[in-house]
Amino acid sequence: MSHRKPLNLLIGVGVGPGDPELLTLQALRTLREADLIVVPVRDDRDEIGYAEAVVRAHLFPGEDGATATTTATPIVRAPFALTDRTGVSARRTHAWQAAAALVLDAFENGASTVAFATIGDPNIYSTFSYLAATVRQARTDVQIQTVPGITAMQALASSSGTVLCEGSEPLVLFPALGGADDIDGVLQHPALTGATVVAYKGGRHWPQLRETLTAHGRLESAVVGSHVGRPDQDLRLASAVTGEIPYLSTVIAPSTRTARGGKLV
Numbered sequence: 517m518s519h520r521k522p523l524n525l526l527i528g529v530g531v532g533p534g535d536p537e538l539l540t541l542q543a544l545r546t547l548r549e550a551d552l553i554v555v556p557v558r559d560d561r562d563e564i565g566y567a568e569a570v571v572r573a574h575l576f577p578g579e580d581g582a583t584a585t586t587t588a589t590p591i592v593r594a595p596f597a598l599t600d601r602t603g604v605s606a607r608r609t610h611a612w613q614a615a616a617a618l619v620l621d622a623f624e625n626g627a628s629t630v631a632f633a634t635i636g637d638p639n640i641y642s643t644f645s646y647l648a649a650t651v652r653q654a655r656t657d658v659q660i661q662t663v664p665g666i667t668a669m670q671a672l673a674s675s676s677g678t679v680l681c682e683g684s685e686p687l688v689l690f691p692a693l694g695g696a697d698d699i700d701g702v703l704q705h706p707a708l709t710g711a712t713v714v715a716y717k718g719g720r721h722w723p724q725l726r727e728t729l730t731a732h733g734r735l736e737s738a739v740v741g742s743h744v745g746r747p748d749q750d751l752r753l754a755s756a757v758t759g760e761i762p763y764l765s766t767v768i769a770p771s772t773r774t775a776r777g778g779k780l781v
């Protein structure tokens with residue numbers, strides 16, 4: 517059986533929430549074997565983004581800026597207008613096209629595999645899906661694969677000692693971009709009674725989310741994690757957190773449990 521790499525393969529690699537130890541072995545092998553690694557940055561090519569920091573911890577261990585090993589896979593930064601909050605804006609479209617052009621150029625110049633490193637999992641709210649769609653639009657012969665990553669939700673559950681779901685409990689992960697109305701809608705939804713609710717992207721709406729959790733009697737058991745897995749990680753009981761919190765924050769409001777195995781059916 518041949519083990520030749522397929523040509524023109526773009527792989528979205530989940531690198532976990534930020535702790536280099538939460539990178540899977542498959543992700544590490546994929547990053548090492550790729551011809552090029554593309555990493556997203558907010559707007560500025562001079563900055564090291566969250567995904568790149570994890571990649572560098574493995575491919576350039578002990579790096580002090582000047583002593584990077586020369587054998588590691590090259591890394592290229594692609595600005596993704598990550599601070600835009602305006603739908604498919606011109607800036608976003610331009611960023612997706614520019615990143616896709618970078619990938620396609622790499623294939624034209626002989627690369628057979630390009631890895632795109634993304635925080636958490638590449639199939640959950642990741643820039644990778646927009647990049648993959650843009651690349652496929654331009655060239656249908658490019659193969660797309662993903663390597664799963666540990667999500668911020670899982671990392672926060674683990675580091676805060678929060679069980680995400682048991683027995684018949686639903687688990688809802690939602691982007692709290694609309695603030696209080698969003699979480700209120702989720703908590704009131706008849707099909708989601710007793711669900712554990714996880715909010716992503718709700719940092720600037722935290723004061724309203726907090727009020728809504730309080731109104732539903734869910735604040736006391738909820739936890740908030742900002743920059744989970746990074747050196748500046750901040751884990752707190754939700755009741756202790758007031759004011760705005762960073763964009764990279766996750767909220768878990770666990771289902772109410774009163775007895776061991778009480779949700780088993």
Ligand SMILES: C[S@@+](CC[C@H](N)C(=O)[O-])C[C@H]1O[C@@H](n2cnc3c(N)ncnc32)[C@H](O)[C@@H]1O
Pocket residue numbers: 533534634635636637638640641642666667668669715716717718741742743744745746763764765766
């Ligand atoms: C664009 S989504 C990326 C999700 C990611 N692909 C995943 O699988 O977890 C960004 C949101 O993920 C959450 N997030 C990602 N990394 C995080 C971290 N290290 N700590 C806390 N929340 C994080 C935050 O809610 C943030 O607003």
